[in-house]
Amino acid sequence: MALQRFDFINAKTFEEAAALVRKGEGTTTVISGGTDLLHGLKDHIYKEAPETVVNLRSIPGAAGIEKTARGVNIGALTTVHELETDESVSDGYRALAEAAYQVASPQIRNNSTIGGNICQQPRCWYYRNAEARFDCLRKGGSFCNAQTGRNEIHSIFGSIRVKETPCQEGCPAGNAIPEYFASLNAGDEKKAAQILIRTNPLAAVTGRVCPHTCTASCNRNQVDESVSIRSVERSVGDYMLDHAAELIGTDFPDKGKSVAVVGSGPAGLSAAYFLRLEGYAVTVYEQMPKAGGMLRYGIPYYRLPESVLDRQIGVFADMGIDFRLETEVGKDISLNQLRQQYDSVFLGTGAWSPVSIGLDGEEYTVPAMEMLRDIALGKKGKPGENVVVIGGGNVAVDAAMSAKRLGASKVTMVCLESREEMPAFDDDINDALEEGVNIQTMWGPAKVVTESGKPTGIDLIRCTSVRDEEGKFSPQFDANQTEHIDADCIILAVGQKCDLSYIDDDLNIADRVIKVDEETQQTAVEGLYAGGDAVSGPASVVQAMAAGRRAADAINESLGGEAKKHPLNEGSRTLSSICGECLTSSQAGTMKKIPEAQRDIEKEDSLGFDIEQIRAEVSRCMNCGCVAASPSDLAPALIALGAEIDTTERTIDAEDFFAVGIQSSTVLRPGELVKGVFLPAPAPGRVSRYFKYRQRKSIDFPLFSAAASMVLNDGVVSDARIVLGAAAPVPIRATEAEKYLEGKKLDAETAAEAARIALADAIPLGRNAYKVRAAREYVRRAVIGCLPENK
Numbered sequence: 079m080a081l082q083r084f085d086f087i088n089a090k091t092f093e094e095a096a097a098l099v100r101k102g103e104g105t106t107t108v109i110s111g112g113t114d115l116l117h118g119l120k121d122h123i124y125k126e127a128p129e130t131v132v133n134l135r136s137i138p139g140a141a142g143i144e145k146t147a148r149g150v151n152i153g154a155l156t157t158v159h160e161l162e163t164d165e166s167v168s169d170g171y172r173a174l175a176e177a178a179y180q181v182a183s184p185q186i187r188n189n190s191t192i193g194g195n196i197c198q199q200p201r202c203w204y205y206r207n208a209e210a211r212f213d214c215l216r217k218g219g220s221f222c223n224a225q226t227g228r229n230e231i232h233s234i235f236g237s238i239r240v241k242e243t244p245c246q247e248g249c250p251a252g253n254a255i256p257e258y259f260a261s262l263n264a265g266d267e268k269k270a271a272q273i274l275i276r277t278n279p280l281a282a283v284t285g286r287v288c289p290h291t292c293t294a295s296c297n298r299n300q301v302d303e304s305v306s307i308r309s310v311e312r313s314v315g316d317y318m319l320d321h322a323a324e325l326i327g328t329d330f331p332d333k334g335k336s337v338a339v340v341g342s343g344p345a346g347l348s349a350a351y352f353l354r355l356e357g358y359a360v361t362v363y364e365q366m367p368k369a370g371g372m373l374r375y376g377i378p379y380y381r382l383p384e385s386v387l388d389r390q391i392g393v394f395a396d397m398g399i400d401f402r403l404e405t406e407v408g409k410d411i412s413l414n415q416l417r418q419q420y421d422s423v424f425l426g427t428g429a430w431s432p433v434s435i436g437l438d439g440e441e442y443t444v445p446a447m448e449m450l451r452d453i454a455l456g457k458k459g460k461p462g463e464n465v466v467v468i469g470g471g472n473v474a475v476d477a478a479m480s481a482k483r484l485g486a487s488k489v490t491m492v493c494l495e496s497r498e499e500m501p502a503f504d505d506d507i508n509d510a511l512e513e514g515v516n517i518q519t520m521w522g523p524a525k526v527v528t529e530s531g532k533p534t535g536i537d538l539i540r541c542t543s544v545r546d547e548e549g550k551f552s553p554q555f556d557a558n559q560t561e562h563i564d565a566d567c568i569i570l571a572v573g574q575k576c577d578l579s580y581i582d583d584d585l586n587i588a589d590r591v592i593k594v595d596e597e598t599q600q601t602a603v604e605g606l607y608a609g610g611d612a613v614s615g616p617a618s619v620v621q622a623m624a625a626g627r628r629a630a631d632a633i634n635e636s637l638g639g640e641a642k643k644h645p646l647n648e649g650s651r652t653l654s655s656i657c658g659e660c661l662t663s664s665q666a667g668t669m670k671k672i673p674e675a676q677r678d679i680e681k682e683d684s685l686g687f688d689i690e691q692i693r694a695e696v697s698r699c700m701n702c703g704c705v706a707a708s709p710s711d712l713a714p715a716l717i718a719l720g721a722e723i724d725t726t727e728r729t730i731d732a733e734d735f736f737a738v739g740i741q742s743s744t745v746l747r748p749g750e751l752v753k754g755v756f757l758p759a760p761a762p763g764r765v766s767r768y769f770k771y772r773q774r775k776s777i778d779f780p781l782f783s784a785a786a787s788m789v790l791n792d793g794v795v796s797d798a799r800i801v802l803g804a805a806a807p808v809p810i811r812a813t814e815a816e817k818y819l820e821g822k823k824l825d826a827e828t829a830a831e832a833a834r835i836a837l838a839d840a841i842p843l844g845r846n847a848y849k850v851r852a853a854r855e856y857v858r859r860a861v862i863g864c865l866p867e868n869k
């Protein structure tokens with residue numbers, strides 16, 4: 079293939095080169111030896127090739143090896159060949175000289191540099207594939223092809239996340255799903271709860287009613303089916319309720335300021351929780367007899383039990399959140415009064431009012447939300463014998479199943495959409511069908527038929543399409559196709575709207591919904607915030623919760639608190655477990671339900687996962703990160719020798735230098751360049767060795783490498799360092815093996831045991847178990863090689 083074209087600039091200083099890279103904003107890169115970059119450009123492996131390449135070889139004094147009393151300074155442009163032949167390196171830092179000698183071929187060693195070698199990009203064939211055929215994680219994609227494909231040369235110690243995982247991106251709350259799954263996989267339920275509660279204090283609720291959009295994004299779908307995230311979340315949420323005081327604490331700071339929250343639905347509860355954590359006095363105003371808002375009065379108890387919600391509200395009350403019940407803002411107290419009494423006000427009043435569709439005879443229908451609210455208030459009489467529910471969403475399904483469980487002989491759902499287009503969740507639709515609810519799709523209501531002021535049926539008309547070519551709601555009907563259904567109760571479940579009559583017109587913040595800034599949830603009025611359905615219109619519980627947290631963060635910052643940043647698993651150096659077994663085909667666990675004959679309007683249907691199901695489900699998580707093995711030969715040796723990397727901005731310990739990012743293998747910031755490497759003077763008695771496992775003696779990068787460094791005093795080990803290369807996406811230290819060696823006499827038996835310990839936690843992928851056996855042997859060689867007789 080032809081080399082991709084670029085402009086070429088000779089830099090005079092590192093600072094000039096760094097400035098050019100920053101100015102190029104992603105379109106400019108640097109070249110030192112060129113053995114990595116030029117091959118990539120020739121094979122067209124990058125989705126976007128650099129427009130400008132800055133030459134570092136032109137910088138005077140950038141190469142060379144200088145020995146001082148403190149140690150050895152090595153310029154970033156020093157060639158690998160110079161490292162293998164320089165006496166000051168081979169005498170005091172043998173592992174580095176051995177590593178340099180084993181880099182590729184003499185031709186490459188003559189051109190490649192120490193700076194380039196430690197900054198080289200992954201050698202994964204999916205990353206390096208010509209014409210950038212694979213949109214892998216390290217190029218900004220969402221899937222690591224090597225996890226389920228060819229992974230013979232890849233990590234045997236798990237993956238490292240490059241960015242937010244697809245499931246996290248699909249979660250409005252930004253829950254760190256793989257992170258808390260990993261804790262569960264390790265048997266640490268408390269840590270899993272601590273992670274989840276950072277973003278979701280209502281996990282016991284969302285684990286039961288969340289639409290789990292995260293599962294649609296789950297990469298596990300590319301293997302078999304998604305992980306059942308909601309089921310696992312429910313289990314952790316129940317644990318959070320059982321251990322709330324321990325997880326949340328009871329001693330909060332006192333900011334000396336107060337916030338009013340109007341509405342106790344998911345948005346209001348979320349805002350109240352995060353504000354209370356920050357030390358604000360929080361008062362929640364709720365017009366109903368109990369707190370919970372739509373959670374309590376809009377979701378049937380068989381889906382979200384009253385006992386669970388009561389416990390959840392109790393946790394918040396125990397935090398010191400004050401709930402003012404049966405207090406209607408706009409009637410019992412005005413919004414203006416709240417603004418005067420509190421430092422900030424959050425509006426989370428939801429969308430409760432029924433939407434009118436102009437149906438002939440609509441006055442004889444019952445709004446679905448009114449029916450569900452009445453049930454929650456204790457009015458549980460049979461709605462009728464023959465019930466028709468108009469609508470195809472989740473509220474319609476809830477109303478239909480509730481009517482059936484309250485004793486209706488026949489319940490029919492009628493909706494405009496086809497079965498595939500119905501907005502209700504598939505699981506809920508299947509439950510309704512299982513319980514005998516009849517669903518007639520692609521029909522619209524034409525007229526409510528009445529007799530003596532009571533409904534006796536409904537006339538329907540065939541719906542031929544729901545949306546127009548642009549996807550806008552624009553139902554079309556065929557007047558020649560009609561049908562009549564007998565009914566003595568007709569429930570209308572076609573949506574809700576917001577009642578914003580409590581907001582003064584002169585505030586100019588409301589139309590059909592409250593207008594806010596999308597980032598902060600702040601209205602045009604200072605100190606007044608809003609979120610949830612009152613802003614978005616009817617949406618999911620987790621979307622409302624996320625809005626409440628955004629508002630809490632913004633309120634906190636506006637009142638003088640520290641700006642909050644919710645990190646979402648950047649984890650550029652943190653290894654996450656993944657093993658070959660978890661990538662074999664397996665089906666998601668199925669939550670057990672009570673027998674249909676035992677189901678009623680109050681008892682929870684789903685029993686939740688047992689502990690074995692939880693373990694099985696979290697083990698299916700692919701921990702979606704990169705599994706490309708770190709390719710640098712020099713890196714393990716530098717870490718073992720305690721080297722420091724000198725850059726244009728700072729000095730970095732070699733152990734902290736390597737990381738995983740998009741088109742990056744280091745922690746270097748944009749425009750930050752390596753200027754040199756410093757090796758501290760070795761302590762008396764320190765020895766080091768490097769061994770490399772590869773397919774061919776020359777050319778190949780390591781399939782595995784091991785560097786060992788230690789101080790030997792009469793054969794007794796102290797200050798040992800063992801570093802594994804090409805074993806994980808970054809070089810890693812075998813710290814447990816190092817501890818084992820401390821104070822022991824070094825011999826063949828000790829070296830073998832250290833090697834066994836070093837690889838004890840290896841978790842090979844489907845095709846690279848051989849690397850574990852080879853790695854164990856090469857660690858043994860590196861350790862025993864430190865004995866004087868093995869030099």
